[in-house]
Amino acid sequence: MAKLILSLDGMVLREFPLTKERTTIGRKSHNDIVIDNLAVSGEHAMIMTILNDSFLEDLGSTNGTLVNGQPIKKHFLQNNDVVELGKYKLKYASEAVAQADPTDFEKTMVLRAPPGTAPKPEAPKVPSVEASQPAAKNFGDTVVNPEMMHSQSTGGTLRDAARQATMTAPPPTPAPAAAAPQAAAAPAQPLAAPPPPAPAVTPAVAPGPAAAAAAAATATQPGVAAATGALGTIQILSGPSAGKELPLSKPLTTLGKPGVQVAVIAKRPQGYFITHVEGASFPVVNGRQLDAQAHALGDHDVIELAGVKMEFYLKPA
Amino acid sequence: MTDLGKALEMASATHTGMVRAHNEDSIGMDPNIGLAVLADGMGGYNAGEVASGIAVALITKETRDTVSRIPPYEKDREDGELTAAKILRNVSARANGSIFQAANSQPQYAGMGTTLVAALLCDNQITVAHVGDSRLYRLRDDKLAQLTRDHSLLQEQIDSGMITKEMARRSQNKNLVTRAVGIEPDVEADISTFDAREGDTYLLCSDGLNDMVEDEDIHLTLSSLGANLPLAANQLVQMANDNGGRDNISVILVRVKKPFPAARGWLSRLKTWFGKNGD
Numbered sequence: 108m109a110k111l112i113l114s115l116d117g118m119v120l121r122e123f124p125l126t127k128e129r130t131t132i133g134r135k136s137h138n139d140i141v142i143d144n145l146a147v148s149g150e151h152a153m154i155m156t157i158l159n160d161s162f163l164e165d166l167g168s169t170n171g172t173l174v175n176g177q178p179i180k181k182h183f184l185q186n187n188d189v190v191e192l193g194k195y196k197l198k199y200a201s202e203a204v205a206q207a208d209p210t211d212f213e214k215t216m217v218l219r220a221p222p223g224t225a226p227k228p229e230a231p232k233v234p235s236v237e238a239s240q241p242a243a244k245n246f247g248d249t250v251v252n253p254e255m256m257h258s259q260s261t262g263g264t265l266r267d268a269a270r271q272a273t274m275t276a277p278p279p280t281p282a283p284a285a286a287a288p289q290a291a292a293a294p295a296q297p298l299a300a301p302p303p304p305a306p307a308v309t310p311a312v313a314p315g316p317a318a319a320a321a322a323a324a325t326a327t328q329p330g331v332a333a334a335t336g337a338l339g340t341i342q343i344l345s346g347p348s349a350g351k352e353l354p355l356s357k358p359l360t361t362l363g364k365p366g367v368q369v370a371v372i373a374k375r376p377q378g379y380f381i382t383h384v385e386g387a388s389f390p391v392v393n394g395r396q397l398d399a400q401a402h403a404l405g406d407h408d409v410i411e412l413a414g415v416k417m418e419f420y421l422k423p424a
Numbered sequence: 425m426t427d428l429g430k431a432l433e434m435a436s437a438t439h440t441g442m443v444r445a446h447n448e449d450s451i452g453m454d455p456n457i458g459l460a461v462l463a464d465g466m467g468g469y470n471a472g473e474v475a476s477g478i479a480v481a482l483i484t485k486e487t488r489d490t491v492s493r494i495p496p497y498e499k500d501r502e503d504g505e506l507t508a509a510k511i512l513r514n515v516s517a518r519a520n521g522s523i524f525q526a527a528n529s530q531p532q533y534a535g536m537g538t539t540l541v542a543a544l545l546c547d548n549q550i551t552v553a554h555v556g557d558s559r560l561y562r563l564r565d566d567k568l569a570q571l572t573r574d575h576s577l578l579q580e581q582i583d584s585g586m587i588t589k590e591m592a593r594r595s596q597n598k599n600l601v602t603r604a605v606g607i608e609p610d611v612e613a614d615i616s617t618f619d620a621r622e623g624d625t626y627l628l629c630s631d632g633l634n635d636m637v638e639d640e641d642i643h644l645t646l647s648s649l650g651a652n653l654p655l656a657a658n659q660l661v662q663m664a665n666d667n668g669g670r671d672n673i674s675v676i677l678v679r680v681k682k683p684f685p686a687a688r689g690w691l692s693r694l695k696t697w698f699g700k701n702g703d
Binding site: 157159160162183185215216217358360361369373375383385 | 594
């Protein structure tokens with residue numbers, strides 16, 4: 108369960124668990140989170156929570172809502188986001204990230220709703236799974252909460268619930284048109300925002316002076332290349348393209364002549380690796396012919412491929 | 425029955441990943457009948473493996489038995505539906521019943537289920553059945569297209585306009601599917617048929633691939649390593665693992681090397697009889 112930590116001038120005042128689908132924030136006493144300060148509007152903002160995801164929306168407040176220093180209208184909250192209303196700060200902490208055992212947390216589960224219980228218009232209920240309850244041990248072990256069952260054929264109880272949640276939210280909820288500017292706004296913030304909890308999907312390159320120094324000392328040793336931040340580069344040594352350079356910036360770079368002989372160089376966290384792709388003959392590295400296995404490239408290795416000689420080297424970043 | 429082995433090349437790879445203790449994915453394929461099946465199981469202990477294993481074994485066997493009796497390229501005289509689609513619907517339902525029964529009769533398997541994506545190629549067409557968040561992609565003319573639409577909470581949120589695809593990548597709700605095989609007495613598989621062309625490459629994968637590897641890099645791998653399908657399959661798994669490998673990763677690649685029209689007329693049947701078809 109995610110929570111908001113309210114603080115003023117660095118002093119923590121209170122914690123609010125996000126237990127409800129809609130959590131309202133404002134100066135008036137009927138709000139779920141009441142901040143009695145004139146800089147805060149009567150109905151200032153709202154947070155919609157669907158399972159492990161929370162969405163913040165400013166309800167047209169006078170002084171606006173900031174997330175990590177940027178004014179927002181709607182925002183998909185990420186762990187450690189800091190929401191500001193006037194002088195007050197609300198830090199968003201997603202416990203799913205902090206506490207769940209990563210081996211269990213992401214296991215695929217089926218999401219279902221109770222049989223025959225169409226979501227009530229008055230109180231649209233977000234379907235829940237048993238495993239989303241705090242007992243992290245049960246993640247993945249329990250696929251189905253019998254109380255949450257609904258017949259497949261009736262279809263889309265969840266969809267209805269989601270739609271209903273959308274419709275019953277007083278301010279227009281993210282319709283496609285509204286979602287678009289939000290998406291456009293999102294990339295503007297990644298520098299200020301903490302790293303998303305989701306796994307990094309691009310190959311991680313970890314530069315650093317120490318690592319770079321280590322690489323300089325062991326430059327001929329394969330396997331350290333990509334980790335240093337140095338960019339692998341191929342320089343053609345023979346043939347009509349002699350002198351040409353080819354930066355190996357993509358995860359995969361193919362070399363050679365299709366149909367004749369092709370090899371691929373993969374850029375991986377632990378270095379650059381060359382592998383034979385097609386053709387009767389295999390690439391030669393430093394005079395030795397490779398087999399079908401991937402071969403780690405070292406700085407200044409000489410590759411012969413389809414009758415062309417080339418050198419692999421690490422260009423300092 | 426035509427042998428599609430000459431027109432279709434298939435390769436696969438499956439891996440536990442870097443975090444999980446078990447591989448709950450199962451894969452199966454038979455290039456001769458143009459079938460590829462991939463399932464991502466779920467459930468406690470080893471029940472996930474059991475569920476995905478039942479799905480793949482049953483679907484492979486029953487499809488093989490059926491296409492040897494009934495040509496999958498013919499259309500139903502009444503509803504005009506391709507037999508291949510009927511076959512996949514039937515075998516998906518059978519797999520569902522079988523897993524559901526096992527789950528309800530044996531306590532250690534209670535609640536197990538699996539996702540499913542199955543492709544059956546015949547007569548220059550590909551028919552796909554899917555349940556859950558395992559996917560089918562196609563690379564054609566250097567464009568990557570996702571041919572299936574996940575049955576997942578995220579996909580529903582995207583469809584209703586609540587979140588964008590970009591936001592979905594950062595969601596904490598990635599692991600929730602809204603449909604699975606074996607959880608309820610009946611399941612409805614989504615079934616579609618597309619034309620298949622020479623040069624097409626199809627990718628069936630579990631979410632352990634597409635959650636860890638961007639579409640752009642999947643595209644790059646398929647387009648640069650298409651000449652070596654086993655290498656491409658291993659490369660995809662390696663990329664997912666290099667990016668963290670948080671889930672089991674399975675891929676099946678199908679490459680259409682040449683057209684594979686069904687042998688309909690007496691002449692082509694005769695040619696098939698003499699083993700000359702397609703050469």
